[in-house]
Amino acid sequence: xxxxxxxxxxxxxxxxxxxxxxxxxxxxxxxxxxxxxxxxxxxxxxxxxxxxxxxxxxxxxxxxxxxxxxxxxxxxxxxxxxxxxxxxxxxxxxxxxxxxxxxxxxxxxxxxxxxxxxxxxxxxxxxxxxxxxxxxxxxxxxxxxxxxxxxxxxxxxxxxx
Amino acid sequence: xxxxxxxxxxxxxxxxxxxxxxxxxxxxxxxxxxxxxxxxxxxxxxxxxxxxxxxxxxxxxxxxxxxxxxxxxxxxxxxxxxxxxxxxxxxxxxxxxxxxxxxxxxxxxxxxxxxxxxxxxxxxxxxxxxxxxxxxxxxxxxxxxxxxxxxxxxxxxxxxxxxxxxxxxxxxxxxxxxxxxxxxxxxxxxxxxxxxxxxxxxxxxxxxxxxxxxxxxxxxxxxxxxxxxxxxxxxxxxxxxxxxxxxxxxxxxxxxxxxxxxxxxxxxxxxxxxxxxxxxxxxxxxxxxxxxxxxxxxxxxxxxxxxxxxxxxxxxxxxxxxxxxxxxxxxxxxxxxxxxxxxxxxxxxxxxxxxxxxxxxxxxxxxxxxxxxxxxxxxxxxxxxxxxxxxxxxxxxxxxxxxxxxxxxxxxxxxxxxxxxxxxxxxxxxxxxxxxxxxxxxxxxxxxxxxxxxxxxxxxxxxxxxxxxxxxxxxxxxxxxxxxxxxxxxxxxxxxxxxxxxxxxxxxxxxxxxxxxxxxxxxxxxxxxxxxxxxxxxxxxxxxxxxxxxxxxxxxxxxxxxxxxxxxxxxxxxxxxxxxxxxxxxxxxxxxxxxxxxxxxxxxxxxxxxxxxxxxxxxxxxxxxxxxxxxxxxxxxxxxxxxxxxxxxxxxxxxxxxxxxxxxxxxxxxxxxxxxxxxxxxxxxxxxxxxxxxxxxxxxxxxxxxxxxxxxxxxxxxxxxxxxxxxxxxxxxxxxxxxxxxxxxxxxxxxxxxxxxxxxxxxxxxxxxxxxxxxxxxxxxxx
Numbered sequence: 001x002x003x004x005x006x007x008x009x010x011x012x013x014x015x016x017x018x019x020x021x022x023x024x025x026x027x028x029x030x031x032x033x034x035x036x037x038x039x040x041x042x043x044x045x046x047x048x049x050x051x052x053x054x055x056x057x058x059x060x061x062x063x064x065x066x067x068x069x070x071x072x073x074x075x076x077x078x079x080x081x082x083x084x085x086x087x088x089x090x091x092x093x094x095x096x097x098x099x100x101x102x103x104x105x106x107x108x109x110x111x112x113x114x115x116x117x118x119x120x121x122x123x124x125x126x127x128x129x130x131x132x133x134x135x136x137x138x139x140x141x142x143x144x145x146x147x148x149x150x151x152x153x154x155x156x157x158x159x160x161x
Numbered sequence: 162x163x164x165x166x167x168x169x170x171x172x173x174x175x176x177x178x179x180x181x182x183x184x185x186x187x188x189x190x191x192x193x194x195x196x197x198x199x200x201x202x203x204x205x206x207x208x209x210x211x212x213x214x215x216x217x218x219x220x221x222x223x224x225x226x227x228x229x230x231x232x233x234x235x236x237x238x239x240x241x242x243x244x245x246x247x248x249x250x251x252x253x254x255x256x257x258x259x260x261x262x263x264x265x266x267x268x269x270x271x272x273x274x275x276x277x278x279x280x281x282x283x284x285x286x287x288x289x290x291x292x293x294x295x296x297x298x299x300x301x302x303x304x305x306x307x308x309x310x311x312x313x314x315x316x317x318x319x320x321x322x323x324x325x326x327x328x329x330x331x332x333x334x335x336x337x338x339x340x341x342x343x344x345x346x347x348x349x350x351x352x353x354x355x356x357x358x359x360x361x362x363x364x365x366x367x368x369x370x371x372x373x374x375x376x377x378x379x380x381x382x383x384x385x386x387x388x389x390x391x392x393x394x395x396x397x398x399x400x401x402x403x404x405x406x407x408x409x410x411x412x413x414x415x416x417x418x419x420x421x422x423x424x425x426x427x428x429x430x431x432x433x434x435x436x437x438x439x440x441x442x443x444x445x446x447x448x449x450x451x452x453x454x455x456x457x458x459x460x461x462x463x464x465x466x467x468x469x470x471x472x473x474x475x476x477x478x479x480x481x482x483x484x485x486x487x488x489x490x491x492x493x494x495x496x497x498x499x500x501x502x503x504x505x506x507x508x509x510x511x512x513x514x515x516x517x518x519x520x521x522x523x524x525x526x527x528x529x530x531x532x533x534x535x536x537x538x539x540x541x542x543x544x545x546x547x548x549x550x551x552x553x554x555x556x557x558x559x560x561x562x563x564x565x566x567x568x569x570x571x572x573x574x575x576x577x578x579x580x581x582x583x584x585x586x587x588x589x590x591x592x593x594x595x596x597x598x599x600x601x602x603x604x605x606x607x608x609x610x611x612x613x614x615x616x617x618x619x620x621x622x623x624x625x626x627x628x629x630x631x632x633x634x635x636x637x638x639x640x641x642x643x644x645x646x647x648x649x650x651x652x653x654x655x656x657x658x659x660x661x662x663x664x665x666x667x668x669x670x671x672x673x674x675x676x677x678x679x680x681x682x683x684x685x686x687x688x689x690x691x692x693x694x695x696x697x698x699x700x701x702x703x704x705x706x707x708x709x710x711x712x713x714x715x716x717x718x719x720x721x722x723x724x725x726x727x728x729x730x731x732x733x734x735x736x737x738x739x740x741x742x743x744x745x746x747x748x749x750x751x752x753x754x755x756x757x758x759x760x761x762x763x764x765x766x767x768x769x770x771x772x773x774x775x776x777x778x779x780x781x782x783x784x785x786x787x788x789x790x791x792x793x794x795x796x797x798x799x800x801x802x803x804x805x806x807x808x809x810x811x812x813x814x815x816x817x818x819x820x821x822x823x824x825x826x827x828x829x830x831x832x833x834x835x836x837x838x839x840x841x842x843x844x845x846x847x848x849x850x851x852x853x854x855x856x857x858x859x860x861x862x863x864x865x866x867x868x869x870x871x872x873x874x875x876x877x878x879x880x881x882x883x884x885x886x887x888x889x890x891x892x893x894x895x896x897x898x899x900x901x902x903x904x905x906x907x908x909x910x911x912x913x914x915x916x917x918x919x920x921x922x923x924x925x926x927x928x929x930x931x932x933x934x935x936x937x938x939x940x941x942x943x944x
Contacts, residue, residue: 020280022280023280030189034191035182036182036185036186036188036189037181037182037183038182039186039357039358039408040188040359041357041359041441041864042441042863042864043440043441044441044863044864044865046863046864046865047357047441047864049357076182077180077181077182078181078182078183080181081181086180086181090180090181093176093180094172094176094177094180095172097170097172097173097176097665097829097830097833099176099179099180100409100663100664100665100833100837101356101357101358101407101408101409101662101663102175102176102178102179102180102184102406102408102663103186103356103357103358103408103409104357105179105180106180106182109180127872128872128873128875129872129873131872131873132871132872132873132874134872135357135864135869135871136357136872137355137356137357137409137411137837137841137869138357138409138663138833138837139833139836139837140836140837140838140839140840140841140870140875140878140901141836141840141870141871141872141875142836142875142877142878143832143833143836144872145872145877
């Protein structure tokens with residue numbers, strides 16, 4: 001199958017790759033760019049494990065074609081940590097033990113970051129509804145919800161008044 | 162023992178790599194020259210295979226090879242069943258790695274394509290022409306054993322895989338003399354474990370040396386090595402199995418699978434590394450399922466609510482073949498637990514394991530114990546209802562009284578320790594049970610339907626001992642082993658055979674060793690998951706890794722300490738009997754300030770310049786720990802629901818779990834296990850069901866169709882505990898991995914039935930979909 005050349009920005013770095021028209025963004029990230037932090041949970045948009053940020057929105061990367069990344073800004077789990085250390089959401093997940101096997105975790109962290117950027121002070125109800133797109137089989141979501149609340153507090157303390 | 166680290170909810174050391182995307186799971190692995198395998202799976206539940214024409218596939222672009230069963234003849238033995246249940250007329254059907262002349266479930270492997278890319282491999286699957294001659298399928302568990310049911314395996318009559326019985330006390334007399342008898346038919350629906358990581362295998366074979374490495378999503382790499390060696394013929398010493406990061410298992414990664422052996426076969430045949438990773442759809446069709454019982458159960462009791470006997474007949478669906486550990490699950494892990502937390506003098510159960518044209522069934526979180534707990538807990542509530550007693554009161558009346566060093570039950574087991582009444586009392590106090598009942602009464606007056614459900618459970622875990630394993634036909638040992646190595650610089654390396662897959666035991670194990678040796682957990686590195694650099698272990702299932710592996714570690718660390726004491730006595734020119742130890746410091750009695758630290762001694766032992774006579778150089782020890790008995794965690798759970806009588810919608814309002822797993826090494830990790838376990842059990846009660854149609858097609862074959870618990874449908878899970886140490890365990894610890902699941906399905910079920918009580922609704926089969934609940938409400942109204 002003829003391949004298409006795609007230019008994009010992944011985690012702040014300009015990236016060029018060749019991909020088949022049918023390849024998903026998830027496959028491109030994992031197979032072409034070796035960014036294996038993004039996980040395939042279902043490949044049909046139901047589990048959220050492959051969630052990445054694309055032009056400021058979160059998308060299930062299994063439902064986006066690689067060629068659609070042309071000119072886009074993509075952020076994956078590998079790009080969430082800041083130069084100086086972990087993102088506040090990651091710190092909160094670490095301190096709150098919000099993960100067990102870790103397969104769903106990259107998707108949860110990317111989704112949580114997006115939630116808190118849109119809604120810095122969500123209620124528990126809002127957190128649960130937002131994260132209903134992401135499946136976790138290990139944690140029962142309890143510590144995830146607490147960690148999102150903790151991350152919201154940390155980010156608010158950090159934000160300029 | 163230092164308690165500074167034992168009992169502290171320190172952060173999991175696994176997490177930094179997991180939250181940054183740096184962890185490497187099997188599918189994340191890429192080897193130079195690696196090829197990709199895809200499995201052609203049967204679209205029929207039952208069919209004869211005629212001609213297979215793979216010529217078009219073989220000539221497709223990028224395709225390297227296509228293999229069918231004819232190619233593996235002699236090279237691959239059948240996929241083994243390794244729990245040979247005795248006294249059960251066990252009939253094991255041959256489970257070929259690639260189907261020979263018949264397929265028996267949708268998803269069974271018929272052929273494999275190996276290609277340069279995964280896309281090319283999957284594309285080529287569509288170019289293979291297979292002539293299937295479809296046969297009628299045996300699906301309905303209630304019909305599968307009957308004379309008219311289609312037979313799966315020519316040599317196995319009535320599709321009966323086994324018939325197993327457990328009996329204790331005089332059950333006939335108990336029922337003949339009973340004041341009341343209550344009966345239920347309970348359907349334990351088939352469930353799909355759904356680990357978030359699907360299964361995967363990467364095999365790499367070096368022809369020159371005959372060495373094979375298999376990276377595999379498994380809960381038990383050493384068992385995979387053992388069985389893979391038997392199936393593929395690669396000698397065990399040339400076979401290395403690595404479980405890298407493993408993304409959950411819940412029982413579905415215990416079994417060895419045909420697909421893994423086929424992947425190994427391809428790598429050996431082609432001399433190139435081969436990767437196979439299942440899609441989610443394959444995971445639902447071909448990775449093992451759980452539960453699947455039809456239970457007819459009755460309870461005999463006195464008029465004042467004392468249970469005098471339990472009698473049950475269970476038909477357990479095994480699927481088309483017996484998975485690796487399958488026969489032991491609806492029998493040993495189920496029937497032996499029928500006394501539960503109650504003093505029941507007479508117990509009798511017959512279990513019929515039946516072949517059906519469905520995916521093989523294996524352990525699924527709790528494995529047999531949730532099915533036992535549910536039977537008892539449901540029947541106790543039905544009895545309470547019949548006698549117009551409070552369900553808590555009936556439980557209290559029948560509890561085994563507090564015991565701290567062994568209690569025999571009618572099934573033949575000896576529980577280790579328990580105080581069941583204390584657990585229930587603490588739970589009810591926390592919940593304000595009387596207050597909840599009063600609120601319920603008030604709500605009912607207003608036409609609302611809240612329900613309160615209880616579940617009190619005990620479970621058997623920490624599997625061992627090996628002698629028992631042999632007696633019950635488990636084709637392996639049930640011990641664990643560990644090596645602890647102290648380096649000259651004072652750092653500690655731990656090598657352990659047990660291999661966790663999300664439970665955080667790298668952290669827990671480090672805490673155990675740190676506490677025993679008086680070092681920081683930061684100074685303890687835990688190595689697991691690679692058969693080439695860890696001692697033998699039997700795997701993570703049956704909540705045994707901390708209980709058995711943890712004991713092996715603690716005893717090994719204690720051996721190190723004993724050796725250190727001898728060396729310290731020599732260095733301090735004192736008698737060994739005069740030495741004391743505290744928190745990593747060895748000193749002569751009364752002189753704690755003039756001691757030697759364990760790090761000082763580790764350096765001396767390693768350089769070995771001045772050692773006591775007869776003491777070996779180095780500081781390393783190992784232990785093979787075979788437990789003297791199982792451990793028996795227990796607890797009491799309460800669920801609060803509300804049913805919308807107009808729509809049948811069930812809302813879970815509150816959930817409280819009290820679990821007693823003995824002393825908790827890391828309470829944060831324990832709470833996480835409880836949360837996750839509870840929610841899986843809630844999933845069974847409210848949402849989850851693997852549905853097959855009468856032709857054997859899996860209708861719930863994706864995450865869109867199989868309803869998993871999601872964050873918006875759940876309340877906070879409130880976690881409580883009591884602490885009753887196991888008398889026979891070096892650390893007193895029991896297990897916690899499955900407890901939540903074992904308890905919660907029954908608690909939620911009882912809550913919903915309690916809510917429906919004023920509506921006279923009949924019992925509803927799980928899961929409580931709004932439609933089923935609504936229909937039951939209509940029946941209650943006489944509609």
